[in-house]
Amino acid sequence: MTVTRGPAGAALTNEITDILVVHCGLDPDAAARAPDASLAELGMDSLALLELQAVVADRYGARIPTETGHLSIPAVADLVVEQTGPLDSPERADRPGHTENSIVIDAPRRLVWDLTNDVANWTDLFTEYRSVEVLHREGNTVRFRLTMHPDPDGTVWSWVSERTADPATWQVHAHRVETGPFEYMRLHWRYDSEPDGGTRMTWIQDFHLRPDAPVDDRGMEARLNAGTREQMTIIRDKVERIARQRGLEADDDE
Structure with missing residues (x-):
């Protein structure tokens, strides 16, 4: 198998790496130190590989075998390219929807986590609900x-949604139970401490619209990106105001 090393292949390898980090628990530093290591050598177990298989199928419409532990990340990217073509190929215009947005909030990670995961009070944070x-x-x-x-x-x-928070890893996974115009909608939130203080909050959405939906995946990506960025800015301002009212600094102990 020819390892994907061109610009398009490098971009897809980076995307596969991001999937493994976000969804499968890959240590990004380990991957950077050993770019040609196998998934097994990088600590990816059978459950992680099943998750990789599911996300790749949703995002790219590509099927990778469950037994991929012996493959490197570039080799997994090759498998996807063989089925879908390069990232910029016309054949990929109908790929499933994907958005990723983040914002830095000048507040302790614990406060950001507690406020944004208090679902019952989301109407105090979001203006759209x-x-x-x-x-x-x-x-x-x-x-x-x-x-x-x-x-x-x-x-x-x-609609009805369900979300599971994992305080140990500062991550949340969610999905729509009532999917409405979507074939599926999966969400992933993560919270990272910034080196200079503050919290980076990231929201990721993977989805696919039904054929009879009023917009396609590209149109929904544009809508979701615009709405997400607007709401993130509103939430940032509200959380930072609460932090100031409580006398909290961005680098306060969590």
Whole structure:
């Protein structure tokens, strides 16, 4: 197998690395130190490889075998390219939707985590939600109904989602239970301490629209990116104001 080393291949290798870091627990420093190491050598177990298989299928419409532990990350990228073509090929225009946005909040990570994961009070943070109804809680998993403010034409969007928080890794995984116009919608939030203080909050969305949806995946990407960036800015300002009111510094102990 020819290792993908050209510009397009390098970009896809970086994307596969990001998937492994975000979804599978890969240590990015270990991957950087040993770019040609196998997934097994990088500590990816069978559960991590199953998750990689699922995310690659959703994002690229490509199938990789479950037994990929002997492959390097560039070799996995090769498998995807063989099925889908390079990142900029016309054949990839119908790839599933994917967005990733982040913002740095000048507040301690614990405060950012607590406020943004208090689902019952999301209407105090987000301006787009009219109501939140918590339907069920079990451990760190919560199922809830979100209802948005009406569109200009009077349409009210509402759906049920479920999210599981992992305080040990400062990450949250969520999905829509009632998918509406989506075939699926999966979300991943993570919180990272910045070297100079503050918290980087990142939101990732992987999705695919139904054929009868009013927009396609590219159109939804544009909408979600615009809305996410607007809401992140609003949330940042509110959390920073609360931090100031409580006399907290961005680098306070977590």
